[in-house]
Amino acid sequence: MSGKHTQEDTRYLFKRDKTWWVKLAVPRELRDVLGYDLRRSLHTRDLEEARSARWDAIAEFREKIESATAEQIMGSTPSAAAKREHHEAGHQIVKEHTVEIVSDSGEGAQKCGQIFGLVCGKMGNGVWTVEIIPAEIQPPARERQGASGIRVRMGSHYVTNMGDQADLVVAFNEQVLYSRIANGAYRKGTVVLLENMWAEDPDEKIRQQYAEALQDFYAQGLIVHELPIQKECLKLVENPRRGKNMFVLGMLCHIYQRDVDKAKEEIAKTFRKKSAKVVEINHKLFDAGYAFARDNLDYEYEIPSADDERLASAIVVNGNQAAGLGVMAAGIDLVAMYPITPATSASHYLADDFNLTGGFVHQAEDEIAAIGFAIGASYAGKTACTITSGPGMALKTEMIGLAVMAELPLVIIDVQRGGPSTGLPTKIEQGDLLSTLFGVPGDSPKVVIAAATIAECLExxxxxxxxxxxxxxxxxxxxxxxxxxxxxxxxxxxVTEDWFPPPLDQSDWDEDVPPYDWDEETGLSERPIPGMRNGEYILTGLAHNRQSKIAYDSASNQEGAIMRSRKLATLAATLKPPEVHGDETGDLLIVSWGSTHGAIEEAVDRARDAGKSVASVHLRFLSPLEPGLEEIFRGFRKVMTIELNYSDDPEHPLINKETRRYAQLAQVLRSHTLMDIDCWSVVPGHPLSPGRICQVIDTHLGKLEGVH
Amino acid sequence: MFGLKGDWSLEVKDRYFTLEDYSGAEPRWCTGCGDHGILAAVHRVCRDAQLEPEKTVAVSGIGCSSRLPHYMNTYGFHGLHGRALPVACGIKSRRPDLDVWVATGDGDCFSIGAAHWVHAMRYNMDMTMLVFDNGIYGLTKKQTSPTTPLDVPTNTHPSGSLLPPLNPLTVTLGITNVSFVAQIVDWNAQLRHQVIKMAHEHKGTGFVRIIQRCPVYVEAIGKALQNEPARMRLLTHEFGVEVDDSVKRLFPNHGEHDPTDLPAALKIAADDSVLPLGILYRNPDAPCYDQMSSEGLEMSAQEKLAGLNQAFDHFAI
Incomplete structure (x- = not known):
């Protein structure tokens, strides 16, 4: 506690919403058992009354502490429910911290976390923010599955993933914590700043739920600090459901020693479309939260800035915004889409800003029409983009085949979610690799690349x-x-102008050059664009010859297939082998693709720091594959993929060499290299944490021991 | 060639196009197929309008009708079954300078492509849309189509089709923002030419349903109509089609219909006993999506770059 009340005698006393409480700090060695302090309300608003009433309580607290000390000396173990984790007080410098803010939906936890993340970014920290989204739009209040919120991981280094268990959590009610606990989001010692209004709720059931939850949390080793957030906010606003989030932002900014001016600037930006009054009240709530934390919490953290050039001149975006910006930076001026989670927000962003670069978002009547519209634009000389997710990809299959057959340029962004079928709309899975590679009937060679980072979503x-x-x-x-x-x-x-395509070519076409003038070596050809005189041809999805005439004869069909496939080999010849993260030889090599990149490299770094012989290699090109993989793989005793898609557990009695279904990249690499590439993959619907990957590395390295 | 301009001055064009300039490969439709006449009308309308072949695109789906692009000497896109309209709309959205034609059929448009039909009418992009409706799947060899008349035996319904046929006119007229709906039969050259020409000149999607004979699979459908002209009613109007007496003699059942009167058009379309011919509805003032979607196409690279930097600024810290 800071010494705010020292002018008069308020020893052991503190005020919570006008009522006086008494509080006694618990000796450090007993905090596991009794918590950080013992406290209770004195049920009076009168200071004089409180002063005299406190001594009974203090005596009672001291008795508790004495008996707990005696128990500890006698070596008896406290009951699980009463065991409490230890938490350091004071100012601490840490390399990184992960914070969660969880609430019922509509309480603004996400906005609070977004601003907090931005402020951390502005202060030079590496940051990764990820929203916690309930499946329903308006789930009932205080529902265990209804957790809505945000996770912010910030560090003194460039942060590439959402990290392991959270260090500190702000919870607007106790029930929403349960789904996060089930997801393994917290550890023993995670500090929970919990809204305590529920302890005095008029509904007995709620009071009981709250009390039971507290016992649960203590039993799980969470350090719970009950805070009167609602009561504090009521001093400033009538309905703290709106505004509580800014109070919490203020608290966090004090706890993490964030720059107040920067935070207030972001608040003003967030509410720029609202009145000055709205900004003012949110600033007040922020100040109140900041002061509350200063006066009532005895711990604060400092996370020094990261020294990383990526943060020197940064933009703060999510992957879908990055993809939207990427569309504009690519000089594409048409995105044709149909609403589908989790891809749609890319189009939402473009709908806001696309006009800045002369672009247009076409919301089509369905997924097929969306890609058809884009194909029409591409055919007419303006390479277009369609953005979708798994189920949409399934619907677009025939059109993708047409683009392959007719050799049309087209950019298709697949923001993968859990499948098959409608699957897990809001959650992550890397389940579309094989269907994008092979999901079109007939031979359908196409280029498939996977972004590993948010920056790559743009590039x-x-x-x-x-x-x-x-x-x-x-x-x-x-x-x-x-x-x-x-x-x-x-x-x-x-971005410079050479990122954009050249202006539409409308010069005359050489009439001696057919529309598919395939180069035998490379399979490449130039195409006439409508408007080019003498270039008139009829594009067809049917088998065709160089003149684009329908050709069902064997020779033409074989030639077309060869030429379309040859282009992939030509592209492959321009690629470089991927770089190995770590030593180029060793015991274990992890092969990965897509968004697991950050977590896997972090896990590999940790394992290597612990002296383990492990490295990783990350693939960006999936079709064609980057060259030199076999040679890289030969440097390791064991090669395995780690992926977020389904594979059989090789330990199951029914699973053997013949029945085992491998993870998707593993399947591709096994056929590509004829090497016995293993895999570990799961479909939890959430990203892999570095800690989980470390366990996988340990397990597989363990299996290698004794196999020398 | 040359011609006279509005101000009586002589206009010298460096290019003049004849019918031959629009003719592509030799049509492979069956002898007696109504598609030949439709193709001839399209060539004529292109010639009348002196369309530059390189600026003209014929888009189709799959089916007998959808072979049309191959018989044009323009750009063409012979794509997927049912999907001509999204492709055509995508082309027009990026290239309003191109003259876009869509050739589709009763299966292609009213069945597998029905969703696109409804929405393309709403988009009302400036293009000409010809539906070759022969009441049967021809290319896949005689399956029931949405417009196959009741009780006509097909390979999928050998004892006769089970359901009454879809009425494409009431559906089309019922779509918000529809702007041009016409119906013709393939065997009257004057009507065919005039209506397709008006559909082409119309600003918006010119929808023409063409009752087209398939002498190979359902000869009786066309024959019955040809033998009983009273089953058809020719709609004339100064704002619709105006045909000479020779045509009126062929269609003794004819009368005035004002194509700006949508309720009247719907009433005419809903009467299954008589097949209306001519322009049912026409609204040149309906908004066109190609104009909305193509704003910004003229932006220079410098302007785009500036815009992009503005977009980045929105996320800068």
Whole structure:
């Protein structure tokens, strides 16, 4: 406690919403058992009354402490429910912290976390923010499954993933914590700042739930600090449901020693479309929260800035915003889409800003029409983009085949979610690799690339557009729900005009050159664009010859298939082998793709710091594959993929060499290299944490021991 | 060639296009198929309008009708079954300078592509849409289509089709923002030419349902109509079609219909006993989506770059 009340005698006393309480700190060695302090209300608003009433309580508290000391000396173990974790007080410098704010939906936890993340980014920290989204739009209040909120991981280094268990949580009610606990989001010692209004709720059931939950949390080793957030906010606003989030932001800004001016600037920005009065009241709530934490919490953390050039001139975006910006930076001016989670927010963003670069979002009548519209635009000379997710990809299959057959440039962004069928709409899975590679009937060679980072969600649209046009092919860019919802400061790209496609070519076409003038070596050809005189041809999805005439004869069909496939080999010849993260030889090599990149490299770094012989290699090109994989793999005793898609557990009695279904990249690599590549993969619907990957590494390294 | 301009001055064009300039490959439709006449009308309308072949795109789906692009000497897009309209709309959205034609059929448009039909009418993009309706799936060899008349035997319904046929006119007229709905039969050259020409000149989607004979699979459907002209009613109006007496003699059942009167058009369309021919509805003032979607196309690279930096600024810290 700071010494705010020292002018008069308020020893052991503190005020909570006008009522006096008494509080006694618990000796450090007993905090596991009794918690940080013992406290109770004196049920009076009168200071004189409180002064005299406190001594009974203090005596009672001292008795408790004495008996607990005696118990400890006698070596008896406190009951699980009463065992409480230890928490350090004072000012601490830490390398990183992960904070969660969880609430019922509509209480503004996400806005609070977004602003907090931005302020951390502005102060030079590496940051990864990810929203916790309930499945329903308006789940009932105080529902265990209804947790809505946000996680902010900030560090003195560039942060590439959502991290392991949270260090500190602010919870607007106790019930919403349960789903997070079930997800393994917290550990023993996670500090929970819990709204305590429920302890005095008029509904007995709620009071009981609250009391029971507290016991649960203590039993699980959470450090719970009950705080009168609602009561404090009521001093400023009538309905703290709106506004409590800014109070919490103020608390967090004190706890993490954030710059008050920067935070207030962000608050003003957030409410810029509202009246000055709204900004003012939110500033007041922020100040109140800040002061409350200063006066009532005896711990604060400092997370020094990260020294990383990516943060020097950064933009803070999620993967879908990055993809939207990527569309604009690629010089694409049409996105045709149909609403589908988790892809749609990319189009929402574009609908706001696309006019800045002359672009248009076409919301089509269905997924097929969306890609059809984009294909029409591409055919007419303006390479377009369609953005969707798994079920939409399934519907677009025939159109993708048409683009392959007719050799049309097209950018398709697949923000993967859990499948099959409607699956897990809001959650992450890397389940679309095989269907994008092979999901089209017939031989359908196309380019598939996967963004590993939020920055790549932006860059890869440009890469895709250029490849699509140079190689006259659809290019699929795979991202996923983890990237789509993760928010991170990334280096602001230095876009120049050469990122844009050249102006529409309307010069005359050489009439001696057919529309598919395939180069035998490379399979490449130039295409006439409508408007080019003498270039008139009829594009067809049927088998066709160089003149684009329908050709059912064997020779033409074989030639077309060869030429379409040859382009992939031509592209592969321009690629470099991927870089190995770690030593180029060793015991275990992890192969990965997509958004698991950050967590896997972090886990590999930890394992290597612990002296383990492990490295990783991350693939960006899935079709064609980057060259040199076999050679890289040969440097390791064991090669395995870690993926977020389904594979059989090899330990199950029914699973053997013949029946085992491997993770998707593992399947591809096994056939590609003829090497015995193992895999570990799961479909939990949430991203992999570095800690979980470390366990997988340990297990597999353990299996290698004794196999020398 | 040359011609006279509005101010009587001589206009010298460096290019003049004849019917041959629009003719592509030799049509492979069956002898007696109504599609030949439709193709001839399209070539003529292109010639009348002196469309530059390189600026003209014929888009189709799959089916007998959808072979049309191959018989044009323009750009063409012979895509997927049912999906001509989204492709055509995508083309028009990015390239309002192109003259876009859509050739589709009763299966392609009213069945597998029905969703696109409804929405393309709403988009009302400036293009000409010809539905070759022969009441049967021809290319896949005689299956029931949405417009196959009741009791006509097909390979999927050998004892006769089970359901009464879909009425494409009432559906089309019922779609908000529809702007041009016409119906013709393939065997009257004057009506065919005039209506397709008006559909082409119309600003918006010119929807023409063409009752088209398939002599191979359902000869009786066309024959019955040809033999009983009283089953058809020719709609004339100064704002609709105006045909000479020779045509009126062929369609003794004819009368005035004001194409701006949507309720009257719906009433005419809903009467299954008589097949209306001519322009049922026409509204040149309906908003066109191609104009809305193509704003910004003229932006220069410098302007785009500036805009992009503005977008980045929204996220800068």
């Amino acid at each position: 890869f649209v440009s890469v895709a557009r250029r490849i699509a046009e140079s190689f006259r092919t659809p290019v699929i860019v795979l991202t996923d729900a983890n990237l789509a919802t993760g928010v991170q400061p990334i280096a602001r790209p230095d």
